[in-house]
Amino acid sequence: GAVVSQHPSRVICKSGTSVKIECRSLDFQATTMFWYRQFPKKSLMLMATSNEGSKATYEQGVEKDKFLINHASLTLSTLTVTSAHPEDSSFYICSAQRGAGDSNQPQHFGDGTRLSIL
Amino acid sequence: KQEVTQIPAALSVPEGENLVLNCSFTDSAIYNLQWFRQDPGKGLTSLLLIQSSQREQTSGRLNASLDKSSGRSTLYIAASQPGDSATYLCAARTFNAGGTSYGKLTFGQGTILTVHP
Numbered sequence A: 001g002a003v004v005s006q007h008p009s010r011v012i013c014k015s016g017t018s019v020k021i022e023c024r025s026l027d028f029q030a031t032t033m034f035w036y037r038q039f040p041k042k043s044l045m046l047m048a049t050s051n052e053g054s055k056a057t058y059e060q061g062v063e064k065d066k067f068l069i070n071h072a073s074l075t076l077s078t079l080t081v082t083s084a085h086p087e088d089s090s091f092y093i094c095s096a097q098r099g100a101g102d103s104n105q106p107q108h109f110g111d112g113t114r115l116s117i118l
Numbered sequence B: 001k002q003e004v005t006q007i008p009a010a011l012s013v014p015e016g017e018n019l020v021l022n023c024s025f026t027d028s029a030i031y032n033l034q035w036f037r038q039d040p041g042k043g044l045t046s047l048l049l050i051q052s053s054q055r056e057q058t059s060g061r062l063n064a065s066l067d068k069s070s071g072r073s074t075l076y077i078a079a080s081q082p083g084d085s086a087t088y089l090c091a092a093r094t095f096n097a098g099g100t101s102y103g104k105l106t107f108g109q110g111t112i113l114t115v116h117p
Helices: none
Strands: A004-007 A010-013 A019-025 A032-038 A044-051 A067-073 A076-081 A090-097 A113-117 B004-007 B010-014 B019-025 B032-038 B044-051 B056-059 B062-067 B072-077 B086-094 B104-107 B111-116
Touching: A004 A090, A010 A019, A019 A032, A019 A090, A019 A113, A032 A067, A032 A076, A044 A067, A044 B104, A076 A090, B004 B086, B010 B019, B019 B032, B019 B086, B019 B111, B032 B062, B032 B072, B044 B056, B044 B062, B044 B072, B072 B086
Parallel strands: A010 A113, B010 B111
Antiparallel strands: A004 A019, A019 A076, A032 A044, A032 A090, A067 A076, A090 A113, B004 B019, B019 B072, B032 B044, B032 B086, B056 B062, B062 B072, B086 B104, B086 B111
């Protein structure tokens, strides 16, 4: 089955640090990648959608300059949390999908990154 | 705006029971509906995907149904096992605000399932 690798699985860092999270599709070309945030005992909240080679589309209320997304290749997308603060602490999950125009393709999820800002 | 609700929020059953998890959505104009499993501290594992034109999908002990007109989906788990203990999420895929083709998933808050021996 399709495999999505997310790295790192856990990050603990000081306030003000920028943190980069990588999401890779290992066995398929991911034209579209999605980034989600999950608060404790809550559901997933879509932050942004990126298509390879294009600028990401951010959901309402998500700061573009705070959460930088780069989707430079068909197998890699990165999320950088810039100048992270304790309120950015959360569980971040990426998802990848084959095909930009075919929304009937399933999304495949990474294992998530637990970000803790001290 | 699509809203997805899951009932019950938590469920505890003895091993061997058959059980049903419920999911409802407000906007029936969906591409598909997907059921996921999430183990604590982990990402999501896709269980079943039902296209908008389909009524149900089956995989092993799992069966998911879809009734678009009433905005409902159910996940049926037969002969539950302790290893089935996890959070189960349903997600409806609809058009995003810009109307672009890839759509977006709207998740319910999940049902926490505990199957005890």
